[in-house]
Amino acid sequence: MAAKKLSLKDKYALLTRDLDWEFSYEERKEAFPFEEFEGIKITDWSKWEDPFRLTMDAYWKYQAEKEKKLYAIFDAFAQNNGQLNVTDPRYVNAIKIFLTAISPQEYQAHQGFAHVGRQYGGVGARVACQMQSLDELRHVQTQVHAMSQYNKYFDGFQNWSQMQDRLWYLSVPVSFFHDARSAGPFEFLVAIGFSFEYVLTNLLFVPFMSGAAYNGDMATVTFGFSAQSDEARHMTLGLEVIKFLLEQHEDNVPIVQKWIDKWFWRGTRLLTVVAMMMDYMLPNKVMSWKEAWGMYFEEAGGALFKDLARYGIRMPKFADQIEKEKEHASHQAWWTFYTYGQAAGFHTWIPTDEELDWLSEKYPETFDKYYRPRWEYAKQLEAEGKRFYNGTLLQLCSTCQLPLMFTEMDDPTLISQRETHYHGEHYHFCSDGCKEIFEEEPEKYVQSWLPVHQIYQGNCGGPDLPGILEFCGINVGNDNLDIKGSPDEQRWKQWKGVA
Amino acid sequence: MSKVYIALQDNDVSRYIVEAIEEDNPEVTIIHNPAMIRIEAEGHLVVKRETVEEKLGRDWDLQELHLNLITLGGNVDEDDDRLSLTWNV
Amino acid sequence: MPVHAYTSDYTGTVRDLAENFHGNHVVYVCWERHLLFSCPFAFLVPPQTSFRTLRDQLMAEAYGAHPQWAQIDWSQVNWSVSGAPFEPQLDKTLEEQGLDHKASLRFSTPGLDGMSGAGI
Numbered sequence: 064m065a066a067k068k069l070s071l072k073d074k075y076a077l078l079t080r081d082l083d084w085e086f087s088y089e090e091r092k093e094a095f096p097f098e099e100f101e102g103i104k105i106t107d108w109s110k111w112e113d114p115f116r117l118t119m120d121a122y123w124k125y126q127a128e129k130e131k132k133l134y135a136i137f138d139a140f141a142q143n144n145g146q147l148n149v150t151d152p153r154y155v156n157a158i159k160i161f162l163t164a165i166s167p168q169e170y171q172a173h174q175g176f177a178h179v180g181r182q183y184g185g186v187g188a189r190v191a192c193q194m195q196s197l198d199e200l201r202h203v204q205t206q207v208h209a210m211s212q213y214n215k216y217f218d219g220f221q222n223w224s225q226m227q228d229r230l231w232y233l234s235v236p237v238s239f240f241h242d243a244r245s246a247g248p249f250e251f252l253v254a255i256g257f258s259f260e261y262v263l264t265n266l267l268f269v270p271f272m273s274g275a276a277y278n279g280d281m282a283t284v285t286f287g288f289s290a291q292s293d294e295a296r297h298m299t300l301g302l303e304v305i306k307f308l309l310e311q312h313e314d315n316v317p318i319v320q321k322w323i324d325k326w327f328w329r330g331t332r333l334l335t336v337v338a339m340m341m342d343y344m345l346p347n348k349v350m351s352w353k354e355a356w357g358m359y360f361e362e363a364g365g366a367l368f369k370d371l372a373r374y375g376i377r378m379p380k381f382a383d384q385i386e387k388e389k390e391h392a393s394h395q396a397w398w399t400f401y402t403y404g405q406a407a408g409f410h411t412w413i414p415t416d417e418e419l420d421w422l423s424e425k426y427p428e429t430f431d432k433y434y435r436p437r438w439e440y441a442k443q444l445e446a447e448g449k450r451f452y453n454g455t456l457l458q459l460c461s462t463c464q465l466p467l468m469f470t471e472m473d474d475p476t477l478i479s480q481r482e483t484h485y486h487g488e489h490y491h492f493c494s495d496g497c498k499e500i501f502e503e504e505p506e507k508y509v510q511s512w513l514p515v516h517q518i519y520q521g522n523c524g525g526p527d528l529p530g531i532l533e534f535c536g537i538n539v540g541n542d543n544l545d546i547k548g549s550p551d552e553q554r555w556k557q558w559k560g561v562a
Numbered sequence: 563m564s565k566v567y568i569a570l571q572d573n574d575v576s577r578y579i580v581e582a583i584e585e586d587n588p589e590v591t592i593i594h595n596p597a598m599i600r601i602e603a604e605g606h607l608v609v610k611r612e613t614v615e616e617k618l619g620r621d622w623d624l625q626e627l628h629l630n631l632i633t634l635g636g637n638v639d640e641d642d643d644r645l646s647l648t649w650n651v
Numbered sequence: 652m653p654v655h656a657y658t659s660d661y662t663g664t665v666r667d668l669a670e671n672f673h674g675n676h677v678v679y680v681c682w683e684r685h686l687l688f689s690c691p692f693a694f695l696v697p698p699q700t701s702f703r704t705l706r707d708q709l710m711a712e713a714y715g716a717h718p719q720w721a722q723i724d725w726s727q728v729n730w731s732v733s734g735a736p737f738e739p740q741l742d743k744t745l746e747e748q749g750l751d752h753k754a755s756l757r758f759s760t761p762g763l764d765g766m767s768g769a770g771i
């Protein structure tokens with residue numbers, strides 16, 4: 064008789080917990096030095112369990128399967144010149160942002176999980192983090208592969224890693240992950256595993272990727288959904304982490320709450336860029352940012368926080384502010400990038416008349432009142448041959464590093480500015496959320512590498528704009544400026560046989 | 563009661579998984595988006611191996627679900643025969 | 652606690668001290684309700700710059716594209732620094748009137764509240 068197949072539960076026990084060992088000649092504390100300084104109390108690591116009960120053998124098997132499917136599609140995409148099937152060349156600019164702003168953060172996630180995967184005293188947590196670390200490495204690799212096809216035909220893809228280190232708006236995602244990775248292991252897990260993965264990556268990988276499909280981009284939708292299939296596991300890990308920490312000791316509750324407050328705010332700010340990608344950069348629209356936000360943040364996040372209420376956890380602190388911002392964030396962001404389009408690594412444009420109407424319909428409370436008039440004015444300037452570019456460097460937030468481009472939500476024509484002082488220096492912020500985060504740990508954020516200040520300190524090439532852009536890896540005149548008249552647009556017209 | 567949800571890539575295998583989910587959870591709502599199928603239910607949803615195998619006409623390991631899974635919401639519990647998603651409130 | 656760190660007396664390097672700007676200061680300026688300019692500006696200026704130079708050269712160059720800039724009646728303008736009312740003295744330097752490194756100046760121009768009733 065053949066040996067009986069192990070049940071999932073038994074296999075998980077054998078291949079996870081049974082791999083651990085007791086420390087006989089080293090202090091446990093020496094082996095896991097970072098476990099206590101954040102104030103988190105763990106009484107029993109054996110209570111940790113992966114609800115999917117995924118073991119390393121099954122992990123390799125299914126990940127290999129995913130890769131095979133993915134690369135078959137990449138091959139087909141390249142062989143069939145799939146880049147020609149996207150709706151129009153404007154769409155490709157969203158993918159440029161993806162490669163420069165998001166993919167490198169997959170690598171940071173990989174590094175972060177590899178690090179914490181060594182630091183926890185519990186073997187279940189270590190194994191789960193190890194798998195996640197490998198997933199994230201897979202994500203950056205597959206994304207770079209997928210986009211290498213676009214790199215052969217479009218500008219703006221060629222220097223993504225140099226841009227990531229140097230280009231002004233990319234310091235936003237970079238600093239987000241630096242913040243998380245330089246925190247302790249438990250804060251990292253609440254930041255990335257829970258706050259970011261559970262609610263926020265859904266907004267990036269689900270409605271945006273569905274939008275990529277709707278715009279004919281099979282390569283992106285495939286890597287997106289393939290990555291997201293790992294995210295389903297990451298989300299589940301994130302939720303388990305939170306429940307585990309809250310169940311271990313009541314003293315953990317206020318610490319975890321503080322991290323949730325911080326990281327939901329940081330994450331919301333980071334996703335501003337995705338908001339503008341959804342509302343302005345997809346020629347065929349699936350849903351507005353506001354609708355996606357309602358579905359994944361308010362509905363899915365709301366359900367989550369209702370479930371966590373039994374532990375004494377409440378909604379993230381700035382949820383009210385966040386709810387109001389969904390009406391404004393994408394518009395304020397795209398206007399900023401449009402007016403600084405000479406300093407971006409992708410093309411910008413004025414929405415078409417149909418798109419303006421779609422925005423009016425999706426944002427009946429705000430678009431016609433506050434945002435359409437800006438585009439009408441921009442159209443007028445463009446028609447006069449004076450496409451508007453803003454030539455003066457802008458003020459950045461010392462926490463999130465975004466420009467101070469957000470308004471007061473109750474007075475949407477007034478820019479929101481906040482200020483604090485530390486050791487005699489002024490520090491400026493886009494919001495109460497960012498200000499509070501700074502005030503909690505000023506010694507951390509006084510180190511922010513704010514690109515505008517770095518440019519003014521002479522650390523970023525230049526001092527003229529073309530010099531600074533070249534320093535960032537931008538091919539000046541090709542990668543930046545309006546889509547109208549760009550080499551991207553000209554080539555597209557040639558391929559499509561239109562004048 | 564909050565909604566649990568699961569989203570699958572819109573492909574040949576998923577079609578049968580969705581059929582199985584519908585059969586085992588008559589109350590679900592199915593939403594088709596470009597390239598993806600989203601399934602929602604009040605409070606609870608279960609994917610049963612046996613039903614999926616019946617629809618597919620072949621053996622199917624529950625962990626194969628990961629190949630087609632996009633995202634989910636709810637507390638997860640998985641064993642050899644079923645994956646369940648639950649919100650307690 | 653100014654930081655949650657493993658090292659008990661951890662301090663960070665302050666990256667934006669005035670001394671790193673080669674004799675210059677950064678001064679921020681925000682013209683309220685003129686969102687053609689989506690964000691406040693950051694100007695790099697020697698601290699000995701007069702307020703007049705800041706206003707009539709740097710700001711004029713940065714904001715001049717706005718049709719309302721030329722219409723401003725400077726006697727009607729409300730200024731504030733860090734939320735407190737401020738009376739600029741045109742021929743004094745920024746330094747002399749307390750506009751130090753990373754000071755944040757705001758001004759509003761009553762009657763000129765941007766275009767289209769939308770604060771543009």
Ligand SMILES: [Fe+2]
Pocket residue numbers: 169172198199202290
């Ligand atoms: Fe990832």
Ligand SMILES: [Fe+2]
Pocket residue numbers: 172199260293294297
């Ligand atoms: Fe992830």
Ligand SMILES: [Zn+2]
Pocket residue numbers: 332460461462463464465492493494497
């Ligand atoms: Zn901020």
Ligand SMILES: [Zn+2]
Pocket residue numbers: 482483484488489490733754
């Ligand atoms: Zn101050």
